[in-house]
Amino acid sequence: MSDKIEVREIKPSRPRPAAKTKMGDQPVHPNNTIYVRAMKGVFQRLRRYGGWFLMALFMLTPWIPYQGRQAILLDIEAQQFNFFSVTLFPQDLILLAFVFMIAAFALFFFTTFLGRVWCGYTCPQTVWTFIYIWFEEKIEGARNKRVKLDRTAWNFEKLWRKTFKHFCWLAVALVTGITMVAYFVPAPDVVFGLVTGELSFAATFSVIFFMLATYANAGWMRTIVCTHMCPYARFQSAMFDKDTFIVGYDVDRGEARGPRKRKEDYKAVGLGDCVDCNLCVEVCPSGIDIRNGLQYECINCGACIDACDQTMDKMGYEKGLISYTTEHRLAGGTTELVRPKLIGYGLALVVMMIAFVVTANLRVNFEVDVLRDRNQMFRETNEGWIENTYTLVLVNKTQQATQFHLSVEGLPPHEWSGPQQIEVAAGDVADVPISLAVDPYELTSPMTRIEFVVTTDSSDDARRVDSRFFSRR
Incomplete structure (x- = not known):
């Protein structure tokens, strides 16, 4: 029925x-x-x-x-x-x-x-x-x-x-x-x-x-x-x-x-x-x-x-x-x-x-994104080192100002140009331009896999974002 x-x-x-x-x-x-x-x-x-x-x-x-x-x-x-x-x-x-x-x-x-x-x-x-x-x-x-x-x-x-x-x-x-x-x-x-x-x-x-x-x-x-x-x-x-x-x-x-x-x-x-x-x-x-x-x-x-x-x-x-x-x-x-x-x-x-x-x-309370420089994959500095440029996008999803700590893993000894600590206001988004430079003799391949690590003072959580470091080798 x-x-x-x-x-x-x-x-x-x-x-x-x-x-x-x-x-x-x-x-x-x-x-x-x-x-x-x-x-x-x-x-x-x-x-x-x-x-x-x-x-x-x-x-x-x-x-x-x-x-x-x-x-x-x-x-x-x-x-x-x-x-x-x-x-x-x-x-x-x-x-x-x-x-x-x-x-x-x-x-x-x-x-x-x-x-x-x-x-x-x-x-x-x-x-x-x-x-x-x-x-x-x-x-x-x-x-x-x-x-x-x-x-x-x-x-x-x-x-x-x-x-x-x-x-x-x-x-x-x-x-x-x-x-x-x-x-x-x-x-x-x-x-x-x-x-x-x-x-x-x-x-x-x-x-x-x-x-x-x-x-x-x-x-x-x-x-x-x-x-x-x-x-x-x-x-x-x-x-x-x-x-x-x-x-x-x-x-x-x-x-x-x-x-x-x-x-x-x-x-x-x-x-x-x-x-x-x-x-x-x-x-x-x-x-x-x-x-x-x-x-x-x-x-x-x-x-x-x-x-x-x-x-x-x-x-x-x-x-x-x-x-x-x-x-x-x-x-x-x-x-x-x-x-x-x-x-x-x-x-x-x-x-x-x-x-x-x-x-x-x-x-999550915060998000991280990594943007590479689209104009060039790498450039050579005056000292002959290989430099890659990035922009780290930090999104603070909390309602309090947060202190971020930035670092990178997977690279041989390098130089970091740019801030490694930055405070982002509550609910704000910050673009952090940085560059990494490495002695070309320390590089073994044209592309090296790296990880950007971002931590905060208010949390033990860490965000790891994969990226690449390019060179002429």
Whole structure:
């Protein structure tokens, strides 16, 4: 039997009326304006507190100091990514690649297991959208008041409420834009640069771009981003199966739906537990009716679950008419938590995490590279000695200034021209030009294999780099 979810055509028992969200009698498409009703409940508290925590974490992280500098700073101009005590260079980008792969397989794993929980609880689009809706509720009122306000002709109250709402939206968007750029440019420089007008054009443009993008996405587009622009909503079906936890409506228990009195024997008249209060639709940020079955617009936020549970509690019915469930469970079967697809994603995730840890442990605190003079292989000095010229490239990956000691092995008695001790600043790269000269009578072949040895005061590790010494013999 295939684990794929069959596509079925939904034919509602009664047509859904078009929403009238503007003045006059001309109805507009219900997706144009979705008035989300505020709802309290377990899942909404989890989403609300989690959203505020993630927002605060995002906003405050660039301001965390560490050893006299910004703790997390992705300095693209200097080609350095600083994460507290770790500084990553372009040579370490494989670690960032592993981080992205771990995030991808974690997303696949949790989507297969719990559906679109990323979308419902932690996606930035969702977090910012719900924060914008929170401002909307506080300024314009509850859902019914917002609908009434939009249908009312323009007056002073409508003007100041709308103006203040958009002012708050733009303020949040501006802080978001500044914070985004503060991950790449030191946060104080961004703020003071904007105030004084000394911020670079690229940074200023980035702040304005992220501000307008946040304002448009969270304030105006909202679920349009999820349904029409986000690729995750499109390819998630490849990870779903009948054992994936989704927000589902128990059709057998709920139908036939209809209003009734609280103490009425509704089953005697052929009704199910659904009282058709329509709260599950009013609280949905995507404006869908979960009773029509699984839909790709659903982001698994659980708002409809909280709404339905409150209604069931008031009616004295058992909760869970809408719940986190699976297709197998809705069909009367059992859910298999452990299955090949989930195990495959889990193993891939573990392998990526192990590879990241191993690669991180093999990372060295400094790197050495040797470049030969490309203009000539060797030259003869005034004393008749053979001289080769090199450039030693020293990369200090630590966050402290480091003293390097340079030497060479494999050569007969020689003269070293250039520094043999050099201090390299934290996270800096130093080019050290040197030359080695040898009496030609001490050389036995046209090419001699040598090793440059580099040590530091702060570590017992030594880096050995192979090179060659050329002569005319």
